[in-house]
Amino acid sequence: MNDTRKLAKYLAGLGYGSRKEMEVAIRRGRVTGWGEEVRFDGEPLDPAPGMVLMLHKPAGYTCSHQDQGRLVYDLLPPRFLKRDPKISSIGRLDADTTGLILFTDDGALLHRLISPKSDIPKTYEATLARPLEGHEAALFSSGTLVLRGEDKPCLPATLEVTGERIARLTLTEGRYHQVRRMFAAAGNHVETLHRASFGSLVLGDLTEGEWRLLTPEERARLG
Template sequence: MAKQNRPVEKRMPVREEAEPVVGMRLNKYVAHCGVCSRRQAADLVKEGAVSVNGKVVLEPFYQIQEGDLVRHKGKVIRPEERKVYLLLNKPKGLITTVQDERGRKTVMDLLKGKIAERVFPVGRLDRDTTGLLLLTNDGELAQKMTHPGFKMQKEYEATLDKNLREEDLQRIREGLTLEDGPVKIDAIHYLLDKGKNTVSILIHVGRNRIIRRIFEHLGYEVIKLDRMYLGGLTKKDLPRGFFRHLKPREVIMLKHFTGK
C-alpha cells in the first residue's frame, strides 16, 4: 500500500504592524518589500537593479522620501504589510533562490498559487541537499540570521560513500583546517541504526558547502545530505516538499535568538 503524506496543519501567518517608510534607507526598503535580505538588497542597489522615480540609485543609504516610486528590475515594489514566516522541507533537485537565470526549478515553485505574499529563502541549501529551509518577507530577520556573527545551530544527517573511520570522526570533532580557514563543529556521532557511513553532525558555521567540504577534505563523498534541525525548528509532521507557517511562539523564538 502506498504511503500517504500526512496532511500539514494550516496556520494563520504571523502579522505585524507595517513600519513607516519615509526616511527609511533604500536597502532596508527593498528588504521590507520582500525582495531579499538587507545585505543582499545593498548589493542589488550597488549593481543598479533598483531605481527611484525612474532613475537608478546606486547608494544603499539613500533615504526614501514621501511619494517615491521604487522599482526593482523595472517592477514597482512596495513594503509587505504582513510578515510571513514559512518552514519548508526541501526536496532534492531544487535551487535555493527566488529565480534561476538558467530556468531550473527553484524552491519557489513549491509555493506558487499557495501564498499571496512574496517571500525569499533565508540562507541556502545546495541543489542536492534536502531538509529544512526558512522563507520569509522579513528582510531584517533574514539579515540577522544570515550574518556571520549569528550562531544559528543546524543539524544534518550525512550519508557517505563509505564507512567513516573512527580516527576521521575524531579529527572532525577536534576541528579541521579547510582552504578557507579552520572549522569547528559542535557535535558528531554515528547513526548506528543506519550504519557507520551515516552520521549526525551539529554545526553553527554557515560557510558555503561546509558539510560536504569537511568530508571531501578527508577523502569521503557525501551522497545524501538532509538538514534535520534549524535554530530550534524540526521536521516534525512536515513531509518532504511541504511547507507550513511558523507558529507565533516559533517566530518569537527566532527573534529572541537574533536579538530583533
C-alpha cells in the same frame, strides 16, 4: 482597515494583485469582513508582513529566484512571490540536499539569522560513500579544520555516528557546501544530505514538498 486605498495597498503588498486590481476587487465585493476579520474571496488573508514559513525541501530544487530548472519557490503559492517586501529563503540548501529550510519577508530577521554571529545550530544527516574511520568526530570538533581554498578554520562541530556510513553533523556556520567539504577533507564523499533541524525547529510530520507557517511561539524563538 476601512479606507479603500489603504486596504488595496495592503492587499497588493500581500501579492493578491496590483493596487488597481484590488480596488476593483473591493468594489465588486470580493473583500469582506471590514472592521473584523478581512477575507478575500471568502478566505482568510495571508499572513501579514513578517511571516516565516518552513518547507521540507525535496532533492532537485534550487534555492534561487532566477536559476533555470526547478526552484524552491515553485513549491510555494504563486501569490507569495508577489509579496512586498519580497519573500526569500533564510540561507540556502544545494540542489541535492533535502530537508528543513525557512523563508521570510522580514529582511532584518533574515540578515540576523544568516549572520556569522547568529550561532544557530543546524543538524544534517549524511550518508557517506565509505565507512567512517573513527577520526572524523575529533577532526570536526577540533576547530582546526581548514577547508580547501580557505584559510580560516571551521568552528567546532559535533558529529554523531549512527551507522557504518551514516552520521549526524551539527554546526553553527553556513559556508558554501560546508558539510560536503568537511567530509571530503576527512577523506570521504557525501552521497545524500538532509537538514534535520534549524535551531529548535524540526520538520515533524511535514512531508517533502510541503510547507507550513511557523507558530507565533516558534517565530519568537528565532529572535
